[in-house]
Amino acid sequence: MMRLDPQDRRSARGMALFPGKTLNPLDTAIASFGNGEAAKVDRCVRVGNLALISGWTTAAPDIAIRGTFFSQRYPREDVEREIGPAGSGFLKACHLPGPARHLDLQLRVGRQRYRSRIEISDDPAIIEALGIEQQALLPELWAAAQQILPETATALSQVFRLTMPAAAGGEPLVVNEKTAAAEHQPAMPLKAESQTPPSAAAAIDEIIQIGQSGFLVVGWCITTEPATAKLLLTFHPQAEVDLLDDAYRVARPDLVDALGPMIRTQAAQAGFLSYVRSPSEQAPLNLSVRFELEGSSIEMPPLPTVKRFDHPIDATHELLKHFHPGGQEMLTLLDHQLGPAIANLPFRHSGDTQSELIRFGEAPAEPKVSLIVPLYGRYDFVEFQLSQFANDPDFHTAVDLIYVLDDPRLSEGFRDCCAAVAPIYEVPFSALLSRDHLGYAGANNLGVAQARADLLILLNSDVIPSQSGWVTAMLERFQAHPDCGALGVRLLYPDDALQHDGMLFKRLPSLGNLWINDHPGKGLPAMPVDPEQALVPVAAATAACLMLRKADLLSIGGLDEGYIIGDFEDSDLCLALRQQGKRSYVARDVQLYHLERQSQALFADRNWRDKITVYNCWRHSRKWDALISQLCAAEAL
Incomplete structure (x- = not known):
């Protein structure tokens, strides 16, 4: 909707x-x-x-x-x-x-x-x-x-796909009540030949391959005996699965026009989406579908061409067109069909990709902090940041600055940019060029693997410091609290309105009561900092600017790369650290400007991007529901 x-x-x-x-x-x-x-x-x-x-x-x-x-x-x-x-x-x-x-x-x-x-x-x-x-x-x-x-x-x-599947590449199968013989119907529109609906009818509209041996199958099935009907997908002679078992059912009002008003009630649950996997990833696949009803078994007509995608991101576009955010039905679809399907797409991860490291300038021999900045879609902010870092002594003596390009399309231009700006601002830094698009978590993990300091700062490319010395200020506050696992800062919009001062978790009824990350005070004027409240514990802090120990991050396996593109990785990180007894804090007296989501704004398909955010929200909620509930209950006491 x-x-x-x-x-x-x-x-x-x-x-x-x-x-x-x-x-x-x-x-x-x-x-x-x-x-x-x-x-x-x-x-x-x-x-x-x-x-x-x-x-x-x-x-x-x-x-x-x-x-x-x-x-x-x-x-x-x-x-x-x-x-x-x-x-x-x-x-x-x-x-x-x-x-x-x-x-x-x-x-x-x-x-x-x-x-x-x-x-x-x-x-x-x-x-x-x-x-x-x-x-x-x-x-x-x-x-x-x-x-x-x-x-x-x-x-x-x-x-x-107003569909009889002839419009989508397949043909419908209608099983006659008396003879169980298959009848092929013409393309849309179809009209019922009598006022008596067929005993059973079914078709496969679409098959999307997921990885080596998974498939999302979209189709419909109408029968007067739903308890006994089976739609069996055969992978190879020894392996088959019932597509209707645990399928997500949807309304198909188009079938009423096609088959007549007598099937109106059945059409309300006629459509289905079913995610299935072959028992064996090694055996060659030879897909076919057989319809079984009351002891009769009939082979379906040839299936539509299986859709395969070179990149998992393209597959998510196709998968999420069947998804409309909101309500309990959304959760059912994500829990049983789309969630497992997306989780099994063959995304590349930081541990199995190649990269190239280029150094500019002479980096500090023993840096106190490794600062990692991922880049996607644009790299013009590099010069804006370097122009501010140039006047900060920390970036010449204490900071191991690493830019990670997570967009292979921009490699040539990024090399030229680095070579041009390095002698102008004389800030030593490294450029790490990934051969694959890894997403926010993967790009940061790739940078962490090259980090030379024991402490890390994760920084977005559109975060600009308001003054020098902010790295030292973060370092002092972090080291003063042994229980600190993650330290964030106060982030402001360019008009000095508050963008981030720590995060809370709250349920959103319109998304099936999933947990969302709430930013209290966001968009309001930033109030002066009370010296007594300059460092405050929070449920989580954004990774737009976040300090933590490299050893702590490695102990939890790095940032979770199961989130697509970039959402919820930072709160996931804070919760993983909390599970190990480490707390999150925000230093309100350390303030930087954040333009917010400048790379994500480059995605042309906002509808798809919003659906990805909902998917990430669902994944985060399913992973951390128990711990978040426990923390919120303790906060309420």
């Missing part, structure tokens, strides 16, 4: 409707008309020769678009939560006369008229962001398109 950003609503209060402005469909401003009336276009995407437009409005506004042939409103829980019961979502479709790049809209509120223009996206990833409610409207949209735009109706079938 698409979620409403309350920040957008507050900031747009009193706006007219963006006159004459071209809007990005994924980041469209909210139009507020006064009297509590508002509207927002969330997405506009091309499918064939039509455009799909989705968004929400309150009761009064009406959005008119030339060429519209389909328009439906539907309940949106997120809109009702933020706006009230008058809010609802809409899905519209209009015919495109040619290769148009923009759509002109007219918004009508009573007698008022507003005009606007929105950009049409050709990115198919936007389609995946359609909410559950909108997907339920797609069969009606398909029927409307079929009447006036038959070619586009076919495109809709393929893009949305």
Whole structure:
């Protein structure tokens, strides 16, 4: 489900409707008309020769678009939560006369008229962001398109898999109640030949390979005897598994149009996702599916082509398109299907990758601290940091500075950058170039392996010191507390608002009560530091700037590289240290500026990136639920 950003609503209060402005469909401003009336276009995407437009409005506004042939409103829980019961979502479709790049809209509120223009996206990833409610409207949209735009109706079938699986590469299997003979049905649309639904029907829509011997299988199965039905995936003659056993079941309203209204009740749980693994990774795989029901056994038609991906990150894109954050069903899907599947993707780790170390300048012979800065997507912050480090004596006498490039695409440019800035700022540092993209935890672990000091500082590339001497200040406070396992600092936004002053754990009901990392006071003015409260114990501290012992980090196996890209590794680290009797502190009188998530902002697909964050949150909660619950209970006493 698409979620409403309350920040957008507050900031747009009193706006007219963006006159004459071209809007990005994924980041469209909210139009507020006064009297509590508002509207927002969330997405506009091309499918064939039509455009799909989705968004929400309150009761009064009406959005008119030339060429519209389909328009439906539907309940949106997120809109009702933020706006009230008058809010609802809409899905519209209009015919495109040619290769148009923009759509002109007219918004009508009573007698008022507003005009606007929105950009049409050709990115198919936007389609995946359609909410559950909108997907339920797609069969009606398909029927409307079929009447006036038959070619586009076919495109809709393929893009949305409105599916009989013929649109996704497979064929449906229908088992006749009396003869148990397989009948092949034509492609969408399918109509039931009588008012009596088939005894059983099934199809495989999609198969995604996970590692050497794992598969996520997506399909559907309808039967009047669900307890006795089996859909057996055969890996090789001696190994098979029932896809319906412990599968995650989903609604498939498209099947009602395909097979008739008599199966409406069964369609509510007809779809399934099933993660399965071959018992043997060595045996050659020869996949086939057999349908069993009441003693009858029938081979399914040829399966769709198995999807294989060269890089695990690409596989997560495909896997997470089946995932919509929120609620208990999300947890069930992650616990039993998507979580194990993603965990078994063959990501490269710091221990099995190659790297190249290049030194610039003469590093301190016996450094007190090794400072590790991972880089991904950009390296321009290196010069900003070096310009500040150059005026700090610690970086000439006590700091072993290591930049870790975790983006092989940028290797050549990064080499040139280092060679250019090293003689300008005369700060000795090492450049460590990874041959693989490892993610935040892996990049730090790679740097730790090269660290020469007993103490470490993990530092983000977008953290800039406000004054010199901060490394020595951290060192003094860390060494003054023998029970300190991790020491963070106060981080500020460029406008001096508070960004980090320690973390707390709290449950988030909208994410199935998973534990999230909460930053108290974030965004508020940073209050003056009370000398008596300059060093405070915290539940966890961010690794945007974090000091710890190298031996402690190695004793827990380094940062956990099971988190994808970068989220929750720092709180995971603090909890692992706490399990060993080490506490986390924040030195509030040591302050640095943090621009925050500058590398992660480079990901074009924000919908996928947000889903990765939810996956990491789920993984973190499942790993540390008992310890976090114990710490929160003790805090409440």
